[in-house]
Amino acid sequence: MNIEKFIQRAETLQKRLADLYQTANVLPWISEDLLPQAFKELYNNSKIVKLAAQELYQQNEELVQTRNWLEAERQHYQDLFEFAPDGYLVTNTEGIIQEANHTAAKLLNVSKHFLVGKPMINFVPLEERQQVYSELIQLSQSDRVRELLVRLQQRYGEFFDAALTVTVVRNQQDKAISLRWIVRNISDRQYLESGIVKNDGDFFNDRHVHKHYKGETIPLNPLVIWYVSQGLVKLSTYCETGEEVLIGLATAGMVFGSSLTSLNIYQATALSDVELVSIYAAEIEASPNLSHTLLPKINQRLRQTESFLVISGRRRIQERLYYLLKLLKREVGESVPEGTRLSVRFTHEDIASACCTTRVTITRLMGKLQEEGIISFDLKKHIILRDFD
Known part of the structure; x- marks a missing residue:
């Protein structure tokens, strides 16, 4: 039975019983003790039925809303499955x-x-x-x-x-x-074999771009190598004491991925808004031209990793900081009238992790360099290196 019709009938029944009950009470020739007890119970029960019907109606409305919501969610995920690009x-x-x-x-x-x-x-x-x-x-x-x-x-x-x-x-x-x-x-990517690729822009124009905002952790998949189209990615690991150790910076035109390291803990964090392109390992195996294109980029990451190893191997912390700033100047430096500006803002914590020391020590050393006029900061707290060779 339709729930709304059921409620209407319950309300009509309750109204008729109320009229009968009221009429029976006012008739002068019928005493109260003659009113059948069953009639009283019937009237009281009719009120209970009405309340139950109202509650049932409310529950039915909630169930309808929940069903509609679930159907919309099901349709949403069905559409995601149905019209996915893969x-x-x-x-x-x-x-x-x-x-x-x-x-x-x-x-x-x-x-x-x-x-x-x-x-x-x-x-x-x-x-x-x-x-x-x-x-x-x-x-x-x-x-x-x-x-x-x-x-x-x-x-x-x-x-x-x-x-x-x-x-x-x-x-x-x-x-x-x-x-x-x-x-x-991946047949449509076999143009890589023809040797017509002239630059990275031509190579990655037809691929989907994954965007990550500053501070986000970038997911790593052993089947995927990430190519940085724009932005800067911090690559780090953690030592036994739980401290983060900076092991690399992937700038535009570089690649990174968990398959390129043997570290058990390997994390990629966006230091700026970044745009990434994914390259599947199966594609590299199938395309010598793609392998040839990526090899210099992998070598670039290898050379940078060795540079970070050299920095961590310096005995004096002052030397570690000096060579780190020199490396950053080469990797992310841009010329400004005051000297060379690091295009990304590095915190003292970031610098300390790369130098294998504490933030307090880096703050003290950076303050000393600033007093000597070797470094300065712009309005956005980016480091500017002056006469830094």
């Missing part, structure tokens, strides 16, 4: 497709309706299927995210190079129940 597939542990988004269906040239229930292996060339079978077996036995580089064939179409990122989903009993796939067509 292809997404969900399969069972044998690779039978259970779900697919619009992008995946377009990549494989199959409608979503016909894609569900098809083995993923059907889109792999015959000569490469054994390798994919072996990978599927290993996936069910591992919790690691795997990156596969394979050729896929569209239905009634051409082959294309694909980067597949696969992760396993387990139930509460730790049994593998499904696989989740991200499918990317």
Whole structure:
């Protein structure tokens, strides 16, 4: 029964009972002791029914609102899945497709309706299927995210190079129940092989830009190398005492990533608003030209890391500070009338972590350099180096 009709009937019943009760009380020929007890109870119960109906109505309204909210949330995440720029597939542990988004269906040239229930292996060339079978077996036995580089064939179409990122989903009993796939067509990036790339701008123009604001921690993925398109990123680790140690600065045109270090603790923090571009390890393996492009950038990070090691190896703290400022001048310095201005504001804590000393010591030494006129500060507290060689 419709809840609103039920409430209306309950209210009508309660009103009629109230009228009868009032009439019975005022009739002169009916004494109060003759009024049936059942009638009194019926009237009282009708009021309880009315209150219960009102409460039920309120609960029903809340349930409707909650259902609408949940449906909107479901639709929101369904849209995120459906219209994501990458292809997404969900399969069972044998690779039978259970779900697919619009992008995946377009990549494989199959409608979503016909894609569900098809083995993923059907889109792999015959000569490469054994390798994919072996990978599927290993996936069910591992919790690691795997990156596969394979050729896929569209239905009634051409082959294309694909980067597949696969992760396993387990139930509460730790049994593998499904696989989740991200499918990317990297064939359109094979222009790297032709040697027509002239500069970094041309190379990264067609890639998605990830933006992080100053102070944010940048997530690290062993399958991804980050290229800094704009801004400055602080790379650090932590020593046994819990103190942060600065080990690198990734400026525009440099790369960084957890796969480029053997440190167990490795953190990347935006020292300014930054724009980053992701490069997948599978792409580097597939493209010698890409490897050739990235090698100088990796060497640049290596040389900078060695410079920081040299700084930390100096015995006297004054020497560590001197060589650190010299390094910062080279990495992030810009010419101004007063000398060389560091384009990023470094706190005494940042400088202390790079010099392996305390903030108090750095504050004292920086004050001494300022008194000697070797350094100064602009209105935004950026360090300006004067006659600093």
